[in-house]
Amino acid sequence: MGDVRFLVLGPLAVEVSGQPIVLPAGRGRDLLALLVARANEVVPLHELGDTQALRKAISRLRRALGGTDFIRTYETGYLAHVTDSDLLDFRALRDQGRHAEALTLWRGDPFEGIDAVRETAEELTRERKAVEALVPVPRQVPAPLAQFAGRDRELAALRRSGPVTLLSGVGGAGKTTLALQWANQAHFPAGQLHVNLRGFDPTAPARPEEVIRSFLGALGVPPDSMPPSTGEQARLYRTLLRGKHMLLLLDNARDAGQVRPLLPDDPACRVVITSRDRMDDLDGITRVRIDVLSQAEARQVLAQRIGARATAEPQALSRLAARCGGLPLALAIVAARADPQHSLTALADDFADDDVLDFLDTGEETTSVRSVFDWSYQRLSGSAQRLFRLLGVHPGPDVSAAAARSLAGTTPALPELVAANLVTETGDGRFVLHDLVRAHARDLVDDLEGRDALRRLLDHYLHSAAVAAVELHRFITVVDIGLPAKGVVPELVHGHDEARRWFEAEIDVTATLCEVAVATGFDRHAWQFVWSIRNFMDIAGHWHHSVALMYDALKATHRLGDERAAALLHQLLAHTEHRLGDMAAAESHLAEALRLNESTGNLDGQIRVHRNYAFYMEAEGDLVSALHYARRAVELSERTGDVSSLAGSMNQVGWYVGRLGDRAKALEHCRAALTLLRECGDRLGEASTLDSIAYNLHHIGDFPGAIEHYRESLAVFTTIGEQFEIATTLVNLGDTHAATGQETEARHAWEQALEIYERLAHADATKARGRLTALSAASSSG
Incomplete structure (x- = not known):
């Protein structure tokens, strides 16, 4: 039979050649416990009970143990011959001063569940507690910062996360600070282990085997008892952690490869890792992203660190917090630079004037923002x-x-x-x-690399915006923007809805790049950007921003000497200034656009100018001149063969003919235009023409027909997203409802229109507001 090992520091068990054997239950199990509890000592018969049942139980035990040598018979009793047991090993390790290792042998209460040896079990428990008192409880986690603010979401995530949690985020985001704050709040009776793994430090990263040796020392393993090989050290390390409610804080980890050898194999031991790496290749862990602080949290952090002066200068405090972008490391540096002899306003002014990273340079590799970012970059x-x-x-x-x-x-x-x-x-x-x-x-x-990249970036957004502009409105003026630079792959959207979503996502970038193009001498890109985004900007009501971009782009066309491009910009400026209510500026730009279009022979440009002139004449109350310009636009459109342009001009003619009193003729023009617009698929023109037809039907008393056409027009304008035209059509629809005594419907339409006008900050809000006031007054008096 192989080697026999008795295990009593927990439930009673016996292993033969490393394999557990099945022990007799009941009396046989109790008998074995009594004998092993007094191993290598004769237990008198009178204590065991000298009966026939005892002899039978001894026989069963001998068979279970595979022979008679382990239970020996003496005249006065029986002896359990034990040469290998966890209790012997425990006492040997204790006597050698290897207390931490000794405790790893315990699996629970000694002789668990066996009342026959209760006194022995109690004595062994006292032995264990005496050894436990000699083992140091490591408390390695440093104290938290005195000032801490925010992070409620992240702290809650730590409290409810699993055995292994990774806090990851950009350098300087406060991962370590957060981990220390939580670790000092949480309770770990078996202690805490902490190590800076130096994953992103100027010095070499800590090697896992070095960390394990350090942790073994903290866990009470004397240097002269350290296993000789790294493999044995790792096994002992995991054994010592097993079953312990302990925290393991692995700070500043480089990657999963550095962390994996340090992870315990027992979920009772809690692990928190901080790293700039997401460790996507580390399975079975909870990931908590540590982002920068909110503006409110950043102000709170600064206020705590700076003290009472922060309350006296709240605006300066907000400027400093905003300039730091909520990055905790930057906030700490700024707070440290807040000299009590100088105002926070002066500090904020200095911060605004200086290069942001130069200002946050402390001269120390471990605390300068630039250095912290650079360690990540170098990896x-x-x-x-x-x-x-x-x-x-x-x-x-x-x-x-x-x-x-x-x-x-x-x-x-x-x-x-x-x-x-x-x-x-x-x-x-x-x-x-x-x-x-x-x-x-x-x-x-560097400059060369940056300029080449900027050219590709401008090309990407210009060509992508050009595709989206055509999908947004298929009948936009076509501009030859050439081919993109090598390596540029524009985004290709399909259909109006995709185009609008693309612009909604990218309009801030494209508008900014227009400014960048002007500032960096990419003049062709500058004006072509304005052309590509102006339709969406107009639809969305971004007129103030749009007009500023247009003036910059116009200067770019002058530098290029491109008169056709300048004519287009003048025409776009005329339209946008008109939207903003500056009629003098609008007419000035329109006159210049007409001059340039005539000098360059650009018929399409002339058509657009004449149609705009018609709008302006109408605004001035000169409907006869407005009709003249609209008819001139029809004539020019017939020469170009552009169906969309022709139909749009025909609708204008119908509108002014109706305004001059011939409603029947007006409807004839508008309906003919609607047919052409639907045939060629010009949705914007279709919506405008439906509005014209509705207006004329209203004025011949066909109110149901007018309401039907206004609603059709609204549906198309809404699909396109044309905010200003939606509001204008709602006002007209409300007028028709009011004319038929439908006050509730009228009020609803005018309230919707007012909301849009106010959002656009447009002067026509007074129209909707005036109608609502009059309706309320009429209802009150009635």
């Missing part, structure tokens, strides 16, 4: 480093994967940047860089 592959630099060229606030691909001119390494927490992927598939991270990327790119 990237060459392709990821290049993409990171080039993202500094992008103005933000976010970037699509397609734009990143064009920016790099190749398949981008975005996943690596996301994994390194230098870039954050949003839920809608876009990617965001923190402002300070972007500033660092911008510092890293």
Whole structure:
């Protein structure tokens, strides 16, 4: 028979050659416990009960143990011959001073569940407690910062997370601070182990085997008892942690490879990891992303650190917090620079004037924002480093994967940047860089690399916007924008809805790039950007921003000497100034647009100008002149063969003929125009013409017909997203409801119109407001 080992420091068990054997139940189990409890000592018969049942129980035990040698018979009693047991090992390790190892042998209460040896079990428990008192309880987690604010969501996530939790985020986001705050609040009776793994420090990262040796020492393993091989040390490390309600804080980890050897195999031991790496290859863990602080939390952190002066200068405090972008490391540096001898306003002014990363440079590698970001950058592959630099060229606030691909001119390494927490992927598939991270990327790119990347970026957005502009309104004026640079892959949207969604996502970027193009000498891109986005800007009511871009783009056309482009910009400015109510500016631009279009022989441009002149004459009350310009637009459109332009001009003629009193003739013109517009698919023109027909039907007393056509017009304008025209049509629809005594319907339409006008900050809000006031007054008097 093989080696026999008795296990009593927990439920009674016997192993033969390392395999457990089945012990007799009842009397046989109790008898074995009595004998093993007094191992290698004769237990008198009178204590065991000298009966026939005893002899039978002894026989069963001997058979179970595979022989008679382990239970020996003496004249006065029986003896359990024990040479190998967990209790013997426990006492030997205790006597050698290897207390932590000794305690790992315990599996529960000694002789668990066997009352026959209760006194022995109680004595063994006292032995265990005496050894436990000699084992140090490590308390390695440092004290938290005195000032701590926010992070309620993250603290709650830590409290409810699983055995292993990863706090990941960009360098300087406060991962360690958060971990220390939580660790000092939580209760771990078996202690805490903490290590800075130096994953992103100037010095070499900590090696797992070094950390394990350090932890073994903290767990009470004397140096002279340390196992000789790293494998044995790792096994002992996991054994010592098993069953312990202990915290293991692995701070500043480089990657999963550094962390994996340090993870215990028992969920009773809680592990918290902090890292800039997302560790996507580490399975079975809870991931908590640590983002920057909100503006309110950032102000609170600064106020706590600066003290009472913060209350006296709230505006300066807000400026400082905003400039830091909510990055806790930046906030700490700014708070440290808040000299009590100088005002916070002066500090905020200095911060605003200086290069942001220069201002946050402490001269120390471990605390300067630039250095902290650079450690993450240095860890990237060459392709990821290049993409990171080039993202500094992008103005933000976010970037699509397609734009990143064009920016790099190749398949981008975005996943690596996301994994390194230098870039954050949003839920809608876009990617965001923190402002300070972007500033660092911008510092890293050289002039030549940056200009080439900017050209690709401008081409990407220009060509993508041009496609979306045509899908948004198929009858937009066509402009030859040439071919994109090599490596640029524009985004191709299909249909009106996709185009509108693209513009909604990218309008901030494209508008900013228009400004960038002007500032960096990409004049052709500048005016073509304005052309590509103006229709969406007009539909969305972004007139103030749009007109500023247009004036910059007009200057670009002058530098290029491109009169056709200048004519288009003057025409766009005329339309937008008219929207903003500056009729003098609108007419001035329109006159210049007509001059340039005539001098260059641009018939399409002349048509647009004449149609705009018609609108302006109407606004001045000169309907005869308005009709003249509209008819001239029809004549020019017939020469070009442009069906959409012709139909739109015909609708204008019908409108002014109706305004001059011939409603029947007006409807004839408008209905003919509607047929052409539907045939060619001009939805915007269709909606405008339906509105014209409704208006004329209203004035011949066909109110049901008018309401029907207004609703059709509204449906199309709503699909397109034309906010101003929606509001105008709602006003007209309300007028028709009011004319038929439908006051509730009229009020609803005018209230909707007023809401849109106020959102657009448009002067026509007075129209809707005046109608609502009059309706309320009439209802009160009635």
